[in-house]
Amino acid sequence: MEKNTFDLSSPTKITQENIYNIYCDNYDSIHYLFVEFQFSWLQQAYRALNDIDKYNILVFLYKENFVELNELFKFKSLNQFYINPRFNLEKINIIQISQKLRLSKETARRKILELEEEGILIKNKKKISVTLKAGLLQKPENTIKSFSKILQYVSYLLHRENKVRKYYEKEFFIKKINERFTQILAIFLDYQIDYMLTRKALANNDIEMWFIVGSLLYNQIMFLKKSEKKSHYQKEWIEEVLNVGDKKGINAMSISDLTGIPRPTVIRKLKILLKQKDIYKDKNNLYYLINGKLFSELNKQRLINIKKLSQIISRINNIVFFS
Helix, strand or coil: CCCCCCCCCCCCCCCHHHHHHHHHHCHHHHHHHHHHHHHHHHHHHHHHHCCHHHHHHHHHHHHHHHHHHHHCCCCCCHHHHHHCCCEEECCCCHHHHHHHCCCCHHHHHHHHHHHHHCCCEEEECCEEEECHHHHHHHCCHHHHHHHHHHHHHHHHHHHHCCCCCCCCCHHHHHHHHHHCHHHHHHHHHHHHHHHHHHHHHHCCCCHHHHHHHHHHHHHHHHHHHHHCCCCCCCHHHHHHHHCCCCCCCECHHHHHHHHCCCHHHHHHHHHHHHHCCCEEECCCCCEEECCCHHHHHHHHHHHHHHHHHHHHHHHHHHHHHHC
């Protein structure tokens, strides 16, 4: 068999196809990291404001600012950006926020007013200003560290398969993302907003309900991880999540503890999911996802996301190595 050869003076360009194939061939291990990352993101979002929709508004405004900087070729490192993280957006209005984040105009207006009252935003006619307080809420060191774990593992797998010449540690990716902070975060946050909104739409367009569904899914996936079963990325994996064992459920109090959502709200939304036959409650009052309409749609999005995430990893890697 012919060996791969590399130019040792420079890194190897990493294609989306290479990432996708690595992801599919090592689905279990990569996806566990990804699920942990997404659940941690939701926990951080809810802790920040007790309202994930408001957090999404804030993230969207940061993303728009980073995109503007990219268009002007004014990339900033994390340290440069957070010297003074206040910024103004001249072209953003409530209608745009409503459309981009799939909120009603009334809901978008109310949540922006709440963010103003909390001192996070200042709205003046057609201009929205994001304050220092917002910067303290949204500073993304944990996000960068967590996502860099995924990049590190993909780097390891690519090196193991002789797709690239060198394996890079998590600290390398953290350093490089911090250096090209606004450029990389513009790409990543665009992906992340789409990921959240797509899953929110599956959960009755209710982001808290998605967080509750996500906690059930997270619990079952982590239960599967402990079982150490190995399966392929398509049909077999999802069947294992559904049938991982009799004690895969979690109770309402634990969901509340995991998410921070008040227990009465958790119970009310669980009742809706039960009525829709998307979840099951056993004799011990433990809840878990079953193969209903919601789970079927989640599985379709899971497969679509493999390609989307592969593209994002490829783009970030190539910025890290070639910018």
